[in-house]
Amino acid sequence: MADPLILELQGLRAGYGEIQVLWGIDMAVRRGEITALIGSNGAGKTTLMRTLSGLIPMQDGHYFSEGRDLTGDTAAQILAHGIVHVPEGRRLFGAMSIEDNLLMGAYSRKASRAEIARDMERVYTTFPKLMERRNQAAATLSGGEQQMCAIGRGLMSAPRLLMIDELSLGLSPLLVEQLVAALRTLNAEGVSILLVEQDVTTALDLCHSAYIMDMGRIVRTGLGPELLADPIIRDAYLGVLED
Numbered sequence: 001m002a003d004p005l006i007l008e009l010q011g012l013r014a015g016y017g018e019i020q021v022l023w024g025i026d027m028a029v030r031r032g033e034i035t036a037l038i039g040s041n042g043a044g045k046t047t048l049m050r051t052l053s054g055l056i057p058m059q060d061g062h063y064f065s066e067g068r069d070l071t072g073d074t075a076a077q078i079l080a081h082g083i084v085h086v087p088e089g090r091r092l093f094g095a096m097s098i099e100d101n102l103l104m105g106a107y108s109r110k111a112s113r114a115e116i117a118r119d120m121e122r123v124y125t126t127f128p129k130l131m132e133r134r135n136q137a138a139a140t141l142s143g144g145e146q147q148m149c150a151i152g153r154g155l156m157s158a159p160r161l162l163m164i165d166e167l168s169l170g171l172s173p174l175l176v177e178q179l180v181a182a183l184r185t186l187n188a189e190g191v192s193i194l195l196v197e198q199d200v201t202t203a204l205d206l207c208h209s210a211y212i213m214d215m216g217r218i219v220r221t222g223l224g225p226e227l228l229a230d231p232i233i234r235d236a237y238l239g240v241l242e243d
C-alpha cells in the first residue's frame with residue numbers, strides 16, 4: 001500500500017465570504033518532507049494555510065491527511081490531528097513569558113507532564129536562546145527570537161505537519177540561516193514541514209519539493225533543485241537575468 005500522504009488536497013476551494021481566493025487546489029505532500037509554497041503577493045498562500053488549519057471554511061473539495069478525512073473539520077479537530085500553523089506575524093502573547101507561550105502550544109493536548117517536559121526540552125535544544133530567556137516576556141524578544149518562540153510553540157502542539165507562514169520576514173540573513181538549520185534538524189527528526197518563504201532561493205534550496213501558486217491555483221510543482229534550475233522560475237521569482 002502506498003504511504004499515506006501528510007496532505008492530500010483535491011479541488012480545494014475557499015475564500016472570504018463572497019470573495020473566492022482558492023480555485024481548486026490539488027496537492028499531494030509526502031510525509032517526512034519539507035515542502036515549499038511559492039507565489040507572489042496575493043497568490044493565496046496564507047489563505048491556503050488558514051483553510052488547512054480550519055480558520056476559514058472550505059467551500060468545496062476534499063482534504064485528507066494520512067488517510068484521515070479532514071474535510072469540514074473544525075480548527076480544534078485539525079489541530080488535534082497534528083496539522084499546526086505558525087502564522088505570519090507570529091502572534092505571541094506579548095505579556096507572557098517565553099515558557100508560558102510555549103506551554104500554550106500544548107494547551108489542548110491530552111499529553112502527560114512527562115511528554116510535555118520532553119517536548120519542551122526538544123524546543124530548548126533546538127533553540128538554546130529560548131532556554132536562556134525562558135522567563136522573559138515575549139514582547140521583549142527580537143524578531144528572530146519571536147519567530148523561534150512561535151515555531152517552538154508549534155512544536156509543543158506535537159505536529160505531524162508544521163506549517164510556517166513567512167519564515168524569514170524581517171529577519172537578518174544570519175538569523176534566517178539559524179532558522180533554516182533548525183528546520184533541517186527538526187525535519188531530520190521526522191517533522192514534516194510546509195513552508196511559505198518570500199526568499200525563493202532559500203525556500204527551493206531547503207525544500208524537497210515545491211508548489212508554485214498563482215491567483216489561487218497551483219501552476220507548477222517539482223523538486224526544489226529542479227525548479228531552482230528552471231529559467232522560467234528563475235525569471236519570474238528570482239529576478240535573475242539569464243545571459
Ligand SMILES: Nc1ncnc2c1ncn2[C@@H]1O[C@H](COP(=O)(O)OP(=O)(O)OP(=O)(O)O)[C@@H](O)[C@H]1O
Pocket residue numbers: 016019021039040041042043044045046047048
Ligand atoms: N480577510 C480577507 N478578506 C477578504 N479578502 C482577503 C482577506 N485576506 C486575504 N484576502 C485576499 O485574498 C487574496 C490572497 O491573499 P493571501 O493573503 O492568501 O495571499 P498570500 O499569497 O499569502 O500573499 P502575501 O505573499 O502577500 O502574504 C488576496 O487577493 C487578498 O486580498
Ligand SMILES: [Mg+2]
Pocket residue numbers: 045046047088165
Ligand atoms: Mg501571506
